[in-house]
Amino acid sequence: MKSLTKKILLPVLSLACSGPLLAQYTFFTPKDAFAIEISLPNSAEKRLPMYRNAITSLYVDGDRVLGGTTAKEGLSPYLFIASISKRTLATTKDLQEAVPGQKSIATGFCKGTGNQLYAGTLAHLKNNQQTGHLLQIRIGNGDAIEVKDLGTPVPGEGIFTLLSNSQGTELYGISYPGGRFFTYNIASGKVQLFDEISPKAEELKNLHDFASEPGGYLCKALVQDSQGLVYGSAPGNRMFAFDPAKKRFEFLKTPLPSVWGREVLGQVEAWAKAPDGKLYGGNAGDGQLFVLDPATKKIKNLGKPVMMNRLRALAFGRDGKLYGLAGGAPGYSHLFYYDEKGAGFVDLGNPEFKMVEPGIEQGILWRGFQLSTLTASADGKYMVMGEDEALSQLMIFPVAE
Amino acid sequence: MNSCFLNGLRSASWIAGLLLMAGTEILLAQPSAATDKHVAFIEYPDFPEAHSTWGSIGYNAASNTVHIGVTNHRNNVALYTFDPAKNTMKQNGFIREMANLRAFQWQGKIHSKIVASPEGSIYFTTDGGESREEYLMEHPQGYAGGFFMKWDAKTGDLKNLGLGMQYESLKDIDIDPKTGTLYGITYPQAHFLVYDPAKNNLRDMGRLASSHVPRVLFTDWWGNCYYVDWRQRLVKYEKDSDSLVFARESLPAFEGTPGSKIITGVTAYAKDEAKGIIYLVTYGAKVIAFHPQKEGIGKVEDLGGVIDTGEGAAWGPYVPNLNIGNNGKLYYVIGGHGNYVLKDKTVLVELDPATKKKTILREYPITTMTEATGSDIKDKDGNMYFAGRRVISVKDDSSAPFLIKFNPEKDIRK
Numbered sequence: 001m002k003s004l005t006k007k008i009l010l011p012v013l014s015l016a017c018s019g020p021l022l023a024q025y026t027f028f029t030p031k032d033a034f035a036i037e038i039s040l041p042n043s044a045e046k047r048l049p050m051y052r053n054a055i056t057s058l059y060v061d062g063d064r065v066l067g068g069t070t071a072k073e074g075l076s077p078y079l080f081i082a083s084i085s086k087r088t089l090a091t092t093k094d095l096q097e098a099v100p101g102q103k104s105i106a107t108g109f110c111k112g113t114g115n116q117l118y119a120g121t122l123a124h125l126k127n128n129q130q131t132g133h134l135l136q137i138r139i140g141n142g143d144a145i146e147v148k149d150l151g152t153p154v155p156g157e158g159i160f161t162l163l164s165n166s167q168g169t170e171l172y173g174i175s176y177p178g179g180r181f182f183t184y185n186i187a188s189g190k191v192q193l194f195d196e197i198s199p200k201a202e203e204l205k206n207l208h209d210f211a212s213e214p215g216g217y218l219c220k221a222l223v224q225d226s227q228g229l230v231y232g233s234a235p236g237n238r239m240f241a242f243d244p245a246k247k248r249f250e251f252l253k254t255p256l257p258s259v260w261g262r263e264v265l266g267q268v269e270a271w272a273k274a275p276d277g278k279l280y281g282g283n284a285g286d287g288q289l290f291v292l293d294p295a296t297k298k299i300k301n302l303g304k305p306v307m308m309n310r311l312r313a314l315a316f317g318r319d320g321k322l323y324g325l326a327g328g329a330p331g332y333s334h335l336f337y338y339d340e341k342g343a344g345f346v347d348l349g350n351p352e353f354k355m356v357e358p359g360i361e362q363g364i365l366w367r368g369f370q371l372s373t374l375t376a377s378a379d380g381k382y383m384v385m386g387e388d389e390a391l392s393q394l395m396i397f398p399v400a401e
Numbered sequence: 402m403n404s405c406f407l408n409g410l411r412s413a414s415w416i417a418g419l420l421l422m423a424g425t426e427i428l429l430a431q432p433s434a435a436t437d438k439h440v441a442f443i444e445y446p447d448f449p450e451a452h453s454t455w456g457s458i459g460y461n462a463a464s465n466t467v468h469i470g471v472t473n474h475r476n477n478v479a480l481y482t483f484d485p486a487k488n489t490m491k492q493n494g495f496i497r498e499m500a501n502l503r504a505f506q507w508q509g510k511i512h513s514k515i516v517a518s519p520e521g522s523i524y525f526t527t528d529g530g531e532s533r534e535e536y537l538m539e540h541p542q543g544y545a546g547g548f549f550m551k552w553d554a555k556t557g558d559l560k561n562l563g564l565g566m567q568y569e570s571l572k573d574i575d576i577d578p579k580t581g582t583l584y585g586i587t588y589p590q591a592h593f594l595v596y597d598p599a600k601n602n603l604r605d606m607g608r609l610a611s612s613h614v615p616r617v618l619f620t621d622w623w624g625n626c627y628y629v630d631w632r633q634r635l636v637k638y639e640k641d642s643d644s645l646v647f648a649r650e651s652l653p654a655f656e657g658t659p660g661s662k663i664i665t666g667v668t669a670y671a672k673d674e675a676k677g678i679i680y681l682v683t684y685g686a687k688v689i690a691f692h693p694q695k696e697g698i699g700k701v702e703d704l705g706g707v708i709d710t711g712e713g714a715a716w717g718p719y720v721p722n723l724n725i726g727n728n729g730k731l732y733y734v735i736g737g738h739g740n741y742v743l744k745d746k747t748v749l750v751e752l753d754p755a756t757k758k759k760t761i762l763r764e765y766p767i768t769t770m771t772e773a774t775g776s777d778i779k780d781k782d783g784n785m786y787f788a789g790r791r792v793i794s795v796k797d798d799s800s801a802p803f804l805i806k807f808n809p810e811k812d813i814r815k
Binding site: 027040041042043044050051307308330331332352355359360362363364365366367369370389390391 | 538539540566567568589590606607608609611612613630631632645646647648649651657658659660661663664
């Protein structure tokens, strides 16, 4: 009977159905968007080597894009500069030459005074310590990348998160894996450490029960409001505000938005400051976009652009829309924008841009699956995205006026 | 992609399928008009809704058998064995039942070739094969991911060796016959996987392609595995160094070959171990003689285009198959996916690598043979095989699969 069912009934039922499914092979491909080949092994062209090129920090300075990468275990990361107008990789610098033993530049770049930029590193584990370094970076003549090692602000720990104040005189950061908050005075080099947001023993047990590692619960991004307060997340879905003048922490009354039972996943991993001073944040835990009003210190959950978790990057374009990267492995990143006055969330999906390089002058299409970073040029004209792959590339598109 | 068949021709085939249901092993039916003493078209029994094959074919030297994965191109895949000695085609069962797959682990097809270990087990991978595979993911109707699978030809047992990557299909597989290490390539992210079934050790070597996934992996006689990057450069997993080695130069391509062809890379291969050559066909219609080395990338020799019609772009013809005869000549079928060098016809071509002479041996209306896939499938008597497909209706995308047996020098009816 089973055989009869398989051989006769199921085919008959199959015949009873019809109607094509809709394929959805469309990608975000705006006019004048392009990809720059940053990574390629064994090439005559200047390129980054395999497994050392996951683009985890980006900064746009006029025509130049400064990138920082993350490497696989045992390998060191790179800094690089690409030109938007020339659509090419200009300069690379192996961080091993300046600061040995590092694994990742994932803090983004923070602006100091003048042309100085700052970034923090995560290190490879050595003698049971992960000693990351604070880097001062300057783009010199001929796109030369100059790196100065400012040492280790938190002994035995890496730098997971970094922010500079609006004057470019002080840095705020969170260490890895301990999650200690620190301030760094750029002029004096003085470091102050704070333990208010570090996870305590009970929290660590809870995090352990949920198989949550420091990379998944430490605050990944900080932001400063127009009054100078620094905001971030703490384990347990909490939000804090740090007053640099008073050296004091305050935990907000409204927590990060969450899905019931999944508060343990709360982690801010992106911020963007709107022209009106409101702070838009991304929660990695379940991928919610939220807005924090500094005047009331209240958080409003704006919802999720996609079903997945993660919201890795946010930046305002010159069209006034808030662009971001939602989702990620084991799925794909989706580029989206949030238009508060218009459509709300619009999921742009995977970008697919043309890549033209020596040897592939006819151009090929590059599809972005694992996009880890997105940043805007100062005028909001360009959105620059970096991939997190074994061979990662840059993807750039102009924002309509 | 939908696989419901409602036109007259397909209904006739369906009825024939019902009539054949009583047996699980059949002697071949009378040859169709397209067959002759050198070519046979062999149907698949006991699967009325069979739709297609997609390179899902391979040869098992231990048992001198050809294995084929046949799909309804929706959610059901049958595993077949053709025994040249007995001249029989047998359905061994459906993989979703043999591998205890649940409904949420549905598989659209086997897209990989079928490879054999020296002791006679065969291996393949599974593929979503549907739009919903790529976009629904964590949705209840989404795709769990493609599996590595091992089928014991002696016992008929199918063992599920586990997922490659969550939500990703596995488009192709190959094996290092000396160590049993399996290689896989995922879709749509084109991650190259190295899997040791003995230790259940799966390693993701990372993404290697751009916006398209080249479908073909192949190995050399040392067990190193090859793929291509987005510049159509060979990428070799070198087992001794346990690393990926990239060729400096791209494989040959005709001037003006579009980028979409370049990124698709190699479409088929055939090995001549005695001469130390692996022949390749590219999506840009080049035939290449590749001379692999144990260490590093070997010499690459351009044998020209797949056909010289004098019409159309040289990079245009589509060849997703390749075999090599005992006479050292290459055989392939040109055409498929709406791309034909003769109007509405597929052609079977012979290429002599020594002289580079190409000869069209057969022409088939696309209603008889729409497309053929498969690489390097030859039994111990020198008979070669392709996985064929004929489109029944373009409107509803219905088609019928069949096996092509070919020997240019012997009467295969004897």
